[in-house]
Amino acid sequence: MSEKLPVSSAGLRRDLEILDVLAGHGDERDTDGFGVSWIAQRLGREKSQVSRALRALEGEGMVERDPVTRRYRLGWRLFALAARSQQARLVQVSAPFLRRLATAFDEDAHLCVLRGDQVLTLVSMPSSRAYHRIWEGVSVPVIMAAAGRSLLADWEPERVRELLRAKLPAGLDSAVSGEEQWMADLDHARTFGYVASDVELDDSAAAVSAPVRDHRGLIAAAISVSLARVPAAPRLEEIGRAIADSARDLSTALGHSSH
Amino acid sequence: MSEKLPVSSAGLRRDLEILDVLAGHGDERDTDGFGVSWIAQRLGREKSQVSRALRALEGEGMVERDPVTRRYRLGWRLFALAARSQQARLVQVSAPFLRRLATAFDEDAHLCVLRGDQVLTLVSMPSSRAYHRIWEGVSVPVIMAAAGRSLLADWEPERVRELLRAKLPAGLDSAVSGEEQWMADLDHARTFGYVASDVELDDSAAAVSAPVRDHRGLIAAAISVSLARVPAAPRLEEIGRAIADSARDLSTALGHSSH
DNA sequence: AAATCTGTTGCGATGAGCGCAACCCAGTTG
DNA sequence: CAACTGGGTTGCGCTCATCGCAACAGATTT
Known part of the structure; x- marks a missing residue:
C-alpha cells in the first residue's frame, strides 16, 4: 500500500x-x-x-x-x-439578515459560498425545529445544493451546461429535462432575485435561495432557506420575495450599489 | 541566518x-x-x-x-x-468552565444555545444540592429562559420587541413593563457581559447568564447559573462578574478574538 | 535602458520523514 | 499468573523531499 x-x-x-x-x-x-x-x-x-x-x-x-x-x-x-479569515466578516454582516429570515418563517436559513464546484455553507441559523443536521462548514456539489441555482446565476450558460453534463446523473431523459430546469431556474434567479427548487439531499421538501453580491457586483454568496413543507404557490412567491429582499439588503451592506 | x-x-x-x-x-x-x-x-x-x-x-x-x-x-x-467542529467543541470545552462555576457557587450551571425562538440546554453541571432537575436536551421558549437575555444580546432591538409582543403573556401592563425590563436586561448583557434575572419557570429564585461567542464573533451559546436564593446586591454583582469572566475565557478558547 | 522590485524555478547536497518492527502500558481473558 | 489484545510511542536505517543559492522572468520605476 x-x-x-x-x-x-x-x-x-x-x-x-x-x-x-x-x-x-x-x-x-x-x-x-x-x-x-x-x-x-x-x-x-x-x-x-x-x-x-x-x-x-x-x-x-x-x-x-x-x-x-x-x-x-x-x-x-x-x-x-479562522476568526481572521475573510469569511469571518461576511458571516458577521450576514448574521442579522439570516436571523430575521429564520425567525420569520421558523425554517433554517443558511449562507453559502461557491468553492470550485462545491457549495460551502458558512452559517446556519437554526429554526426551533426539533432536531437538525449541522451544515456549517460542510461542502456539497453545486448541482446538489439548492443554493447552487443562485450561486451560478451569473455564469455563462455554456459553462453551466458543461458542468451539468459532467456532473448530472446519467439517466438521459431526466438529465436533459434537469438541464432545462436548471437553465430556467438560473433565469428566474437573475430576473426575480430568488429561485425556488426542490432539494435533493436535505431532509426538507423545498428550498428558496437568493444571490448576494459584493461591492463589485459579483455574486459572493447565497442566502438559502429550506422549507419543511412546500407551501402553496402564492405563499412560495411571498417567501421568495422576502428572501430576495434580504439578499438585496445584505448586498447593500457589503457595499453593492444596486445597479 | x-x-x-x-x-x-x-x-x-x-x-x-x-x-x-x-x-x-x-x-x-x-x-x-x-x-x-x-x-x-x-x-x-x-x-x-x-x-x-x-x-x-x-x-x-x-x-x-x-x-x-x-x-x-x-x-x-x-x-x-472551524465551523464544522464548532458545535462539538463547544460542549467539550465548556465542561471545565461549567464545573468550576458549579463548585465555586454550589449552584447548577448550564450551557444553552438558541434554536429559533427556543432555548436548548446542551449541558447541565449539577451542584451538590440534593434536588436537581435535569435540563439537558430540554427546550423552552426564549422569553421564558434566563439565558435568553444573553442569547438575544446581539439582536436588533426591533426584532426583540417583535418577538416579545408576539410571545409575551397578554396582560397589558405587565407586558409593557416586561418589554422595557427586557430591553434593559439586553443592554446590561452587552455592557457588562452578564445579566441577572428572576426566573419564570425554574424552581430557583434567580439566574445569572453570560453570552459566549464563537470564532465568528457570533453569540453561540450562553452560560447560565441558577441561584437558589437571591443574594444581596453586591454579592450578585460579584457572581455576575465571575460568570462573565468564565464566558469570556470560554469565548477565547473558542477562537473569539476580543476586538 | 538601467535599476528595482516582484515572484518563480533549476539544481545539487543533505537531513527530515517514512515504514517497519520492537516496545511500553492497560485492560481482558484463560 | 501468563497470554492476549489494542492502544500508543519510539529506534533506526534508507530514501527522497526540502533547503538555499543563484539565475531567471515580469512589472514598475528612475
Missing part, C-alpha cells in the same frame, strides 16, 4: 487530512475526539506517522489532547486563525 | 508562521493580503521557500490568492474546519 504520489508538500496534505478527520465528518455523535489508531486506519496511514504528526500539531496548538482519554480534537489556534 | 534548531516538524511550523502573518496585522483595516517577499522578509526566510509553501497552501485551500494583486490571504478551508 505504499503510495507513490507525484509529490507536492506531502506533509501538509497529511496534516490537513488529519485535521479533516478531527473536524468530524458531519455526524455529530462522537464528541470526545479521536484516537491515533482510529485516525490512522481511517486515513490508511501508519500509526507512527499519525502519532508524530499529531504531537507536532499539538505542539503548535492546532489540536488538543484530552489528558485523560488521550484523544485529540481541534485546538484553539485553528479557531483563532 | 541559517537556522539550526533541533526541530521537530519544521514544515508545519513554517506553514503556521505564514498563516499567522496572513492572519496577523492586528489592525482590521482593508488588508487585501500580503505578498511573498513581504512575508519572507518578516519571517526571515527564503523567498523561494515562502513562495513554494504558499502555493502548496493555496492548493489545499488554506490560503487564497487575489488573481489581480497576486497577494495572499487566509482561505476558506480554515473557516470550514
Whole structure:
C-alpha cells in the first residue's frame, strides 16, 4: 500500500487530512475526539506517522489532547486563525439578515459560498425545529445544493451546461429535462432575485435561495432557506420575495450599489 | 541566518508562521493580503521557500490568492474546519468552565444555545444540592429562559420587541413593563457581559447568564447559573462578574478574538 | 535602458520523514 | 499468573523531499 504520489508538500496534505478527520465528518455523535489508531486506519496511514504528526500539531496548538482519554480534537489556534479569515466578516454582516429570515418563517436559513464546484455553507441559523443536521462548514456539489441555482446565476450558460453534463446523473431523459430546469431556474434567479427548487439531499421538501453580491457586483454568496413543507404557490412567491429582499439588503451592506 | 534548531516538524511550523502573518496585522483595516517577499522578509526566510509553501497552501485551500494583486490571504478551508467542529467543541470545552462555576457557587450551571425562538440546554453541571432537575436536551421558549437575555444580546432591538409582543403573556401592563425590563436586561448583557434575572419557570429564585461567542464573533451559546436564593446586591454583582469572566475565557478558547 | 522590485524555478547536497518492527502500558481473558 | 489484545510511542536505517543559492522572468520605476 505504499503510495507513490507525484509529490507536492506531502506533509501538509497529511496534516490537513488529519485535521479533516478531527473536524468530524458531519455526524455529530462522537464528541470526545479521536484516537491515533482510529485516525490512522481511517486515513490508511501508519500509526507512527499519525502519532508524530499529531504531537507536532499539538505542539503548535492546532489540536488538543484530552489528558485523560488521550484523544485529540481541534485546538484553539485553528479557531483563532479562522476568526481572521475573510469569511469571518461576511458571516458577521450576514448574521442579522439570516436571523430575521429564520425567525420569520421558523425554517433554517443558511449562507453559502461557491468553492470550485462545491457549495460551502458558512452559517446556519437554526429554526426551533426539533432536531437538525449541522451544515456549517460542510461542502456539497453545486448541482446538489439548492443554493447552487443562485450561486451560478451569473455564469455563462455554456459553462453551466458543461458542468451539468459532467456532473448530472446519467439517466438521459431526466438529465436533459434537469438541464432545462436548471437553465430556467438560473433565469428566474437573475430576473426575480430568488429561485425556488426542490432539494435533493436535505431532509426538507423545498428550498428558496437568493444571490448576494459584493461591492463589485459579483455574486459572493447565497442566502438559502429550506422549507419543511412546500407551501402553496402564492405563499412560495411571498417567501421568495422576502428572501430576495434580504439578499438585496445584505448586498447593500457589503457595499453593492444596486445597479 | 541559517537556522539550526533541533526541530521537530519544521514544515508545519513554517506553514503556521505564514498563516499567522496572513492572519496577523492586528489592525482590521482593508488588508487585501500580503505578498511573498513581504512575508519572507518578516519571517526571515527564503523567498523561494515562502513562495513554494504558499502555493502548496493555496492548493489545499488554506490560503487564497487575489488573481489581480497576486497577494495572499487566509482561505476558506480554515473557516470550514472551524465551523464544522464548532458545535462539538463547544460542549467539550465548556465542561471545565461549567464545573468550576458549579463548585465555586454550589449552584447548577448550564450551557444553552438558541434554536429559533427556543432555548436548548446542551449541558447541565449539577451542584451538590440534593434536588436537581435535569435540563439537558430540554427546550423552552426564549422569553421564558434566563439565558435568553444573553442569547438575544446581539439582536436588533426591533426584532426583540417583535418577538416579545408576539410571545409575551397578554396582560397589558405587565407586558409593557416586561418589554422595557427586557430591553434593559439586553443592554446590561452587552455592557457588562452578564445579566441577572428572576426566573419564570425554574424552581430557583434567580439566574445569572453570560453570552459566549464563537470564532465568528457570533453569540453561540450562553452560560447560565441558577441561584437558589437571591443574594444581596453586591454579592450578585460579584457572581455576575465571575460568570462573565468564565464566558469570556470560554469565548477565547473558542477562537473569539476580543476586538 | 538601467535599476528595482516582484515572484518563480533549476539544481545539487543533505537531513527530515517514512515504514517497519520492537516496545511500553492497560485492560481482558484463560 | 501468563497470554492476549489494542492502544500508543519510539529506534533506526534508507530514501527522497526540502533547503538555499543563484539565475531567471515580469512589472514598475528612475
